[in-house]
Amino acid sequence: MLRLLKIVFSSVQKRSNTNVSAVLRSVSLAASPSANFVSHPQMEAKLYHAPPQVRGMTSLDKDAFAQTITVPALRVPTRFINKLMKSLKKSTIQRPGVPRVVQDQEESPDFRLVLLDPHRVSSSGSFSEAEAEALRSFDVSQELQHYELRLTYDNLKSEEVLEAVLPLEQDVTSSFSRVGHIAHMNLRDHQLPYRNLIGKVIMDKNPGVTCVVNKTNNIDSTYRNFKMEVLAGEENMVAKVKENGVTYEFDFSRVYWNPRLSTEHQRVVDLVKRGDIVFDVFAGVGPFAIPAARAGAAVFANDLNPESYRWLQHNSKLNKVEGKVKSFNLDGRAFVRGPLKRELPALFAGKGRVHVVMNLPALALEFLDAFRGLLQEEAPYDNNLPTVHCYGFSKDDNPERDMVERASLVLGFPLEGRCNVHSVRNVAPNKDMLCISFTLPQEVLFSQHEEQTEHSEEPTPKRQKCETADSS
Ligand SMILES: C[S@@+](CC[C@H](N)C(=O)[O-])C[C@H]1O[C@@H](n2cnc3c(N)ncnc32)[C@H](O)[C@@H]1O
DSSP states (O other): OHHHHHHHHHHHHHOTTOOHHHHHHHHHHHHSTTOOOOOOHHHHHHTTOOOGGGTTOOSOOGGGGOEEEEEEEEEEEGGGHHHHHHHTTTTBOOOTTOOSEEEOTTOOTTEEEEEBOTTTOSSGGGSOHHHHHHHHHTTOOOOOEEEEEEEOGGGSOHHHHHHHHSOTTSOOOOOOEEETTEEEEOOOGGGGGGHHHHHHHHHHHSTTOOEEEEEOSOSOSTTOOOOEEEEEEOOOOEEEEEETTEEEEEETTTSOOOGGGHHHHHHHHTTOOTTOEEEETTOTTSTTHHHHHHTTOEEEEEOSSHHHHHHHHHHHHHTTOTTTEEEEOSOHHHHIIIIIHHHHHHHHTSSSOEEEEEOOTTTGGGGGGGGTTOOSSOOOOTTOOOEEEEEEEEOSSSHHHHHHHHHHHHHTSOOTTSEEEEEEEEEETTEEEEEEEEEOOHHHHTSOOOOOOTTOOOOOOOOOOOOSTTOO
8 A cells, every 4th residue: 555655745746736735635545445546636637737837839849748648447357458448448548649448557467557538537436337347256356556657748639738828717718620631720810829739739749741831811702712821741632532432633732622512412413313414514623523523414514714624524534434534724604604505405305404613612603694695595395404402601591592693683583482501501601501402493594684695704703702701
C-alpha cells in the first residue's frame, strides 16, 4: 500500500494543473480500504488535458505536450487476459497509441496490468454487473491499482490539443470538409493567429490528409469556387475523390465541389433510366452527368468555368463514359437556347425521358426564363416533355412555397399543384437549399415570349447575395 501511495503522490505532483485538495483527496482515497481510485471531479475532467504551458502556442512544439498522468488499472493473471479484455472492453483505456495491457510493476510474467479509462472507472463500484461478474469468475480482485502513464502529443486527440492551445472560453471548432487528401477548414477570426498550428494538428491527427486549407472568402465568385490559403502540407490542389462509387479528379482551388451533396446527386441520378437524356446546365466536374451516363443516359453537360469543363471531360474519360457525355463550355442560358433547343424536338418522339438539371442554387431559378418560347412551332411532343430539377436557396418562413412562387414567376406559368419541392439541406441558420422538380409545361415552351438568340448579349441577372460561409 505504501508503494501505491508513493506512486499516486509522485504522479499527482507532476501534474502541475492539479490543485492541493485534489492531491490530498487522491492520497486518502488510495489509502482507504475500499481502494477507490482518484475520484475528485476536477481531476477526472482534467486527466487528458495537455499541460497548461501550451496555451497560446502558435508554432507547434510537440514535446511541450508530454505529461504523466495516473490511470486506474486491474491486476490480472496473464492467462486470463484475452478472455477478460472482451468483458472489460467498455472500461479499458482507449487512447491512440496507448497500450491497454502493460507489465505488472513487479514485472511478474504471471500478471499484467489492464489499464482502465479514468473517465469511466473511478472506484471498484464503477464496474457494470456483467464486468463484475466476469472479474469474479476469473477470481480477479476488483481492487484498483494505479499506473503512471506517460502521454505525449501523439496520444491526444486534435480537439484536446486545440482546446489546450487556443484562448480559453473561445470556440475551438476543428471541423473540416474532406476532399480527397485535402482538409478544408473555415476558421473564425480568433483562430487565425493559430492557423498554421491548427493545420499541422489536423494533418497529424487525420491519416490520409496531406494538405490543410482555409477558406479566405465567401463563395461569391461566378464559378462558385473558394479562394483558399494552404495552412499545412503540400500545395497540391488536384484532389481525387470517390462519390457514390464514381471517381472524380479536379483542381479543388479552381472548381466547385461540395462533399455534402452526394445524397442529392444520387437522389436525382436514381430518377434517370437507361435510354433517358440528361441536360446538365451547371454541371461542374460532373457529379450528376457522369453517374447518369453510367446509368445508361445520353448526357449533355455544360459549365461556364473553363476549368470545370476541362475536368468534366477528364472525368468522363476517367470513368469511361466519354462516348455518352457531350460537354459544353457555355453560359447556362446559351446552353438552353442552343444545344438543348436543337436536341429537344427530336427527343419528343423518342422513348427516353428528358431531364434538365440546374444546380446553381443562388441563380438557377432566374435562368428558367430561357425556356419561355424556346420552341416556336409545335413539334409532335407526344407527352414527352422534359422534367426540370432546378435548385434554389430560400430564406423564407415557408421555403417550399417560396420556391414554387419564384419559379412560377420566372416561367410565367403557375406551378402550384404541378411540381414537387425537395428540401436538400440547411446551409445556414435560416437558409435552405431546395430542389423544385416539374414537367416543363408546353404553354411555356411554345409561348409567344420574345425569344432571345443563342448568343444574345442580355444582361446577367442580379445575383442573390451570398452571406453564408457555406453557400453553393
Ligand atoms: C453549385 S455548382 C454545381 C456543380 C455540380 N452540378 C455539382 O452538383 O457539384 C454550379 C456550377 O455552375 C457553374 N456556373 C456558374 N455560373 C454559370 C453560368 N452562368 N452558366 C453555366 N454555368 C455556370 C459554376 O462554374 C459551377 O460549376
